[in-house]
Amino acid sequence: MAVRGTSKNRRAPTGADGEKSTARRPRPADLAQGCRTFLEDVRNRLSAGELGAVPVVLGLVVIWIIFQALNGAFLSPRNLSNLSLDIVGTGLIAVGIVFVLLIAELDLSVGSVSGLAAAVFAVLSVRNGMPEWLALLIAVLTGAAIGAVHGFFVARVGVPSFVVTLAGLLAWNGLMLYVLGASGTVNLDDQGLVATLTSYYFSHAAAAYGLAAVGSIVFFLASYQEARRRKTAGVPSRPLREIAVRTALLAVIAFAAAAVLNQFQGLPLALLIFLLIIVCLDFALRRTPYGRQVFSLGGGIEAARRAGINVVWVRISVFMVSGTMAAIGGLFLASRITSASQTSGSGNLLLNAIAAAVIGGTSLYGGRGRTWSALLGILVIQSIASGMALLGIQAAVQFMITGGVLLAAVVLDSLTRRSQRARGRA
Amino acid sequence: MVQMAAPLLRLRGISKRFGAVQALTRVDLDIRAGEVVALVGDNGAGKSTLVKVIAGVGAADEGVIEWQGRAVHIKKPHQAQDLGIATVYQDLALCDNLDVVANVFLGREISKVGVLDEVEMERRTRTLLGTLSIRLPSLRAPVASLSGGQRQTVAIARSLLGDPSVVLLDEPTASLAVKQTIEVLDIIERLRERGLGVLLISHNMGDIKAVADQVTVLRLGRNNGVFDVRTTSQEQIISSITGTTEHAVSQRKSEAEEDELWQ
Numbered sequence: 001m002a003v004r005g006t007s008k009n010r011r012a013p014t015g016a017d018g019e020k021s022t023a024r025r026p027r028p029a030d031l032a033q034g035c036r037t038f039l040e041d042v043r044n045r046l047s048a049g050e051l052g053a054v055p056v057v058l059g060l061v062v063i064w065i066i067f068q069a070l071n072g073a074f075l076s077p078r079n080l081s082n083l084s085l086d087i088v089g090t091g092l093i094a095v096g097i098v099f100v101l102l103i104a105e106l107d108l109s110v111g112s113v114s115g116l117a118a119a120v121f122a123v124l125s126v127r128n129g130m131p132e133w134l135a136l137l138i139a140v141l142t143g144a145a146i147g148a149v150h151g152f153f154v155a156r157v158g159v160p161s162f163v164v165t166l167a168g169l170l171a172w173n174g175l176m177l178y179v180l181g182a183s184g185t186v187n188l189d190d191q192g193l194v195a196t197l198t199s200y201y202f203s204h205a206a207a208a209y210g211l212a213a214v215g216s217i218v219f220f221l222a223s224y225q226e227a228r229r230r231k232t233a234g235v236p237s238r239p240l241r242e243i244a245v246r247t248a249l250l251a252v253i254a255f256a257a258a259a260v261l262n263q264f265q266g267l268p269l270a271l272l273i274f275l276l277i278i279v280c281l282d283f284a285l286r287r288t289p290y291g292r293q294v295f296s297l298g299g300g301i302e303a304a305r306r307a308g309i310n311v312v313w314v315r316i317s318v319f320m321v322s323g324t325m326a327a328i329g330g331l332f333l334a335s336r337i338t339s340a341s342q343t344s345g346s347g348n349l350l351l352n353a354i355a356a357a358v359i360g361g362t363s364l365y366g367g368r369g370r371t372w373s374a375l376l377g378i379l380v381i382q383s384i385a386s387g388m389a390l391l392g393i394q395a396a397v398q399f400m401i402t403g404g405v406l407l408a409a410v411v412l413d414s415l416t417r418r419s420q421r422a423r424g425r426a
Numbered sequence: 427m428v429q430m431a432a433p434l435l436r437l438r439g440i441s442k443r444f445g446a447v448q449a450l451t452r453v454d455l456d457i458r459a460g461e462v463v464a465l466v467g468d469n470g471a472g473k474s475t476l477v478k479v480i481a482g483v484g485a486a487d488e489g490v491i492e493w494q495g496r497a498v499h500i501k502k503p504h505q506a507q508d509l510g511i512a513t514v515y516q517d518l519a520l521c522d523n524l525d526v527v528a529n530v531f532l533g534r535e536i537s538k539v540g541v542l543d544e545v546e547m548e549r550r551t552r553t554l555l556g557t558l559s560i561r562l563p564s565l566r567a568p569v570a571s572l573s574g575g576q577r578q579t580v581a582i583a584r585s586l587l588g589d590p591s592v593v594l595l596d597e598p599t600a601s602l603a604v605k606q607t608i609e610v611l612d613i614i615e616r617l618r619e620r621g622l623g624v625l626l627i628s629h630n631m632g633d634i635k636a637v638a639d640q641v642t643v644l645r646l647g648r649n650n651g652v653f654d655v656r657t658t659s660q661e662q663i664i665s666s667i668t669g670t671t672e673h674a675v676s677q678r679k680s681e682a683e684e685d686e687l688w689q
Binding site: 226235295296298299302307366367368 | 522523524528534537540541545
């Protein structure tokens with residue numbers, strides 16, 4: 001899924017032979033040819049400065065190889081399964097950050113908002129005895145409302161988002177401490193709804209394999225259907241063998257992940273939710289008019305305004321997405337430790353979430369990025385953290401390495417932007 | 427002045443004031459179908475202000491705008507668009523990160539049950555570019571990777587999406603290299619062949635000589651002459667722009683109007 005191309009990056013078929021072969025079934029020779037066109041596509045995009053997910057996937061592979069070489073337990077099913085749970089909370093927050101970065105803004109309040117949402121949920125459900133589903137809903141809506149407030153000040157009043165959300169970082173953290181009150185820590189019900197979010201596994205092997213199969217099949221059918229429609233409409237379409245190669249790649253990754261998860265406790269519910277949210281929001285960003293508006297704001301706010309887009313509303317809505325995702329992420333983080341405390345949402349949670357989005361390939365300059373980058377970025381960060389913990393290396397070193405990776409990602413982002421500018425002038 | 431079919435767009439006595447500055451004073455302008463009218467003038471002559479009046483970005487204080495013979499009010503950009511007036515602004519209104527198709531359809535996306543119909547948009551973009559004989563390397567590359575001339579052609583193609591009758595082009599060839607300028611001028615000629623009225627704002631006499639039918643000169647916010655390009659020398663137009671000779675016809679006309687006002 002990581003290397004899956006986007007419709008934006010689709011190139012015209014390389015030649016007439018690319019179109020004729022679509023009627024045939026993929027044979028080994030076709031597959032080899034498909035691999036070649038795929039690699040050619042990757043190479044062209046690299047030279048065009050459209051790196052996409054390639055660097056972060058390579059980086060992830062390198063990190064995994066290094067840690068596996070240093071400690072054989074790193075790629076064990078137990079460690080990878082735990083890793084798949086550890087990424088969810090911060091990863092969900094990073095998905096919201098992707099939205100904000102796409103319109104070239106910043107949200108520094110997500111850590112505090114996630115802590116506040118956890119506190120709101122804990123206090124309502126545990127202390128006030130409210131049904132868990134209602135408390136959960138209120139906690140998520142709190143995040144959305146906070147996002148709307150930030151968005152109002154940014155889009156309507158015109159205060160830089162950096163400052164608005166910095167104020168939010170302080171204020172919402174203060175509100176969380178106020179909500180928690182004197183005792184400071186609220187333990188959640190071990191068997192409750194929120195605790196189940198990160199403790200439930202679909203232990204039957206069919207669940208993980210089924211998800212992998214459904215994902216691959218849906219991806220293939222969607223790509224195939226699109227290619228057919230494009231062919232009928234007479235616009236360039238992706239050759240069938242290229243679709244086959246992409247699907248095969250996705251299937252290999254998905255089934256490998258499923259096999260690993262099944263060797264431990266099965267498919268974690270939290271991971272399933274995380275993936276579903278990523279897929280849905282990715283669809284919303286790339287295939288709906290709303291998503292197009294979000295991207296257009298990152299590419300030129302004046303152009304968007306002249307095209308008749310309601311710029312104020314789109315900006316507010318993006319901050320609402322960010323606040324909502326922060327709240328949901330906060331609930332998953334609270335679920336992982338089955339408590340909400342005064343330290344919820346503090347520490348380097350905020351920085352990890354932003355770093356995840358950027359490391360995953362979302363541009364700090366706006367207008368370029370995908371929700372998948374949240375998954376890839378947080379995988380890199382948590383892999384480093386997990387590997388360091390296994391090796392017994394202190395946090396200090398871990399911070400330095402994560403900092404180095406983040407710097408590398410931002411440098412790459414800047415270079416990409418520069419090369420695109422240069423080509424634009426050419 | 428050349429008399430042809432009734433104008434699509436007729437401006438009469440347009441005046442606009444920004445505080446103490448009188449930007450436009452009783453300006454007249456006619457745009458006919460299948461005709462390229464060049465609007466020229468020195469910096470600060472009021473060209474951009476006049477374009478904004480027509481495009482509905484900044485309404486005039488006084489004056490009448492007639493569209494196909496009936497008086498209309500253009501107070502908002504979408505009112506101009508609804509009439510069939512498209513505007514291509516000088517600073518390209520394109521989103522660099524979006525591809526050609528997305529830019530052409532920005533704000534007017536085709537969607538089915540809330541999902542973008544990329545195939546249909548790409549098909550229509552191809553058709554549109556094809557009718558203008560615009561050739562681009564890829565419709566799916568971000569427009570940031572296109573040359574200045576190609577970006578300008580995308581901006582013009584985009585303005586044609588609503589099937590307008592009049593297109594306003596604000597300095598389309600400024601900051602373009604020679605070859606790219608030729609591409610853009612070719613497209614302007616194709617717009618004329620398709621029967622559109624084109625208002626071309628330009629500083630470049632060469633461009634005007636190449637594609638315009640008529641030249642309307644603005645000087646200090648007033649009409650300073652309307653010329654037929656084929657029969658007027660470049661020097662005459664330039665002297666009208668710089669004001670080294672007052673243009674007798676417009677001078678007399680504006681005096682006559684002043685008399686009318688007094689009566």
